Amino acid sequence: MTQLILQQQIERLLTVVEKPSRYIGGETNETVKPDATVRVALSYPDAYEIGISNQALQILYGLINDRTEAAAERVYCPWPDMADAMRLQQVPLFTLETWRPVRDVDLFGITLQAELTYSNVLELIDLAGIPIRSEDRTDRDPIVLAGGPSASNPMPLAHFIDAFFMGEAEEGLSSIIEILDTVKGREERLDRLAELPFLYIPARGERPVERAVFANFSIDMAPTKPVVPYASAIFSRASVEVMRGCTRGCRFCHAGTWYRPVRERPVEDVVKAGLEQLNCTGYDELSLTSLATSDWSGVARAVTEIKAAKPELHLSLPSNRVDTGPVALAVAANSRQRSITLAPEAATQRMRDIICKTITDEMIEKAIKSAFAAGYTSLKLYFMIGLPMETFAEVQGIVDLGFKAREIGRRQFGEGGKFTVHVSASNFVPKPHTPFQWDGMAAPEQLRVKQEYLRRTLKGRQLKLSLHDVRTSMLEGAIGRGDAITGDVLEAAWRAGARFDAWTEHHREDAWQAAFTAAGRDLEVEATRERDPLDPLPWDHVRSGVTKEFLLDEWWQSRAERPTGDCRWDGCSDCGACVGPVRNRLVEA
Ligand code: SF4
Structure with a gap:
């Protein structure tokens, strides 16, 4: 042709x-x-x-x-x-x-x-x-x-x-x-x-x-000429990556091990790249991206300098930790924004210790208060269900925190005030190269019972709830820790019509179930099966830099409900990621 x-x-x-x-x-x-x-x-x-x-x-x-x-x-x-x-x-x-x-x-x-x-x-x-x-x-x-x-x-x-x-x-x-x-x-x-x-x-x-590992991340300039979509896109904005890696150590998080160690970009480079991108694209929004932008040492200075250069700019700081500092930063970045997302991930202290999310109930409550006091009228709280060692108390904790947030909102805006607390609960899916790589997913019927409980209890004025489809989460879990036979399953499912699996309207559960069965496997068993730490894993030949010993030790710490400190501030915990010139690189605040 x-x-x-x-x-x-x-x-x-x-x-x-x-x-x-x-x-x-x-x-x-x-x-x-x-x-x-x-x-x-x-x-x-x-x-x-x-x-x-x-x-x-x-x-x-x-x-x-x-x-x-x-x-x-x-x-x-x-x-x-x-x-x-x-x-x-x-x-x-x-x-x-x-x-x-x-x-x-x-x-x-x-x-x-x-x-x-x-x-x-x-x-x-x-x-x-x-x-x-x-x-x-x-x-x-x-x-x-x-x-x-x-x-x-x-x-x-x-x-x-x-x-x-x-x-x-x-x-x-x-x-x-x-x-x-x-x-x-x-x-x-x-x-x-x-x-x-x-x-x-x-x-x-x-x-x-x-x-x-891109050792020169902190030195090389960020890209300044992205392609600008003219059709609708999920993000239509300039964006500069301000930091790569995160060492907070959340035990479910793949990016938290895969992109270690932390490398920060200097404020001057971020400001320059951001302003250049705005000129080259015509965007009126700039996002400073990373796995946790409020952890970037230069964030406060960058917000001040960018806003001084472009006072009308919509500046967004995604992926903030739950803390009052980030709420104040978000306000400084964009005083017209009316919605904010906080991600406690788990609602009880016990579960946050298990997953190594080192924030307290008090910090969460303070952050919610500051968000409403700053005028935010839409608060999104992000959680996971089905985490290892989860009991019903953790699910009840999500309900309690949702209502507590509404109560704080009502104190700020009045009983019938116009604000929304949006609770989002996704299903935990274990990922390779994380401390939870050996854990299974919760059984689908357990997830559905917990979702139903959230639906029945977490409702009323000023409350919204969103949940993830259990079927697609199970599929994600079954593929993510799969092996070469999973590849045969994938091919059979695709030949039977599977495509765009993340889109509910296109997800073909029948094709996937049949493909797993034809390969002599069960989709749910593959997703929920625990792996024995003594058995080899399909991805063992891939060296992430973080050692398997460290991951296993972190797994044991989770069973002991003990969080591990962040090596940026609490000392090296010997994960193995820093070698030669590759190490945490922080910039001046
Ligand atoms: S080797 Fe130490 S300092 Fe480097 S990322 Fe791992 S824990 Fe942090």
Whole structure:
């Protein structure tokens, strides 16, 4: 098919599908480099409006396009109406920038941010016309590479991905591009890529793979020219990553181990990058992002300096800890904002000690009071249910805290005051490389009983409750700690129609249940099964930097209901993440 015919076919498809703007490209700050010798297609395996908002992919897009020899283009997962039409008309998956077939690139890079996008990974590969299994690919096919946090357990996708990038890609990317530029032939390229310590190439066997850490995070400038979506996106704002890593040590949190140690950006660089981004994009909102922005040493000074330069700017500080300091900061950042989120994660002191969330009841209450006193009229409180060692007292604690927050709100705004306490309770899903990696999920019937209790009790004026779908949480748990057989299940489910699993309207429970059964497994057993610390884990060959001994010790500390201090302030707890120049780097407040 010639390029002209392909373009005409795409144009015809765009007249019949929902939201054609998802596929046309041409946004502000898009880059097109016809003369590049290494061509890369970067993909987020979900709809355009989700994928375009992903900061990691924007960073990689900029880094690749900054190199003279390489060009990065983008592709997101076509919505089912578009995918069906493409198959019917035999239109292959194409990039947004040039509408060229993805199969023609050298590297097809897919970011893995969540297990519920895995069926879309297969959908993307298939729509591109690339054989689903790596073993069936030839020189005609690109190298299919996956990275991102969920790659830390590569095994469920090991049949389908040629190479997994472990860790932070900023520095290691250069070596990959250089190999693709100088080495031709699929097998030869894989041989050379297998020499890189941070790449896992399933076809070259299970050897130890080291997580790459971007040691220069604190020194290198943040990207300043993100692509600006003109179709609706979940985030339409400039954003600067102010800090990478978090050492608070929450025992359920994958990012809390995977991105250690903490590296902070200097205030001057953040302010400069933020203002430049605003100029290059036209956004009127800037977000200072990280795993816990209120922990960044420079946050107060940065807020003051940015607001001095742009007083009308909507400045947001996501991922705040529960404390009065962050509430005051949020007010300083954006006095017009009326909603705030606090994440106690657990409502009782006992459970917060188990999960290592070092905040007290008093701190939570004070933060709620300060939020309402500052004029916030929408307060979101975020919790988890189904955590290890949970009793019904923890669920009752969520109800009590919800009502207490309402009472505080009523004291501030009056009995019939216009404010909302929004309680959100998600289901705990154990993740690889965390102290809770050996724990099982709560049984689905237990989760449903607890959800029903929350629904029946936590209701009334000024209260809202949101809960997560138990079926999709169980699927996330069953895939996340899966192995190569889980990959067979994934392929069978996708062939039976599973895609866009995170979208309730598309989730195909029947396809997944049948696929697990056909593989001789049970979805719920896989999700709820505890792992024996003495047994090998499917991801043992992936070295996160944090040692298994540390994780196991943290698991024991959780059983003793004892939190561990944050090494930034309470001394090193010897997790193993700091090696050579890689260590906690804090900036002046
Ligand atoms: S090695 Fe020590 S200082 Fe470094 S991240 Fe781990 S606990 Fe913190």
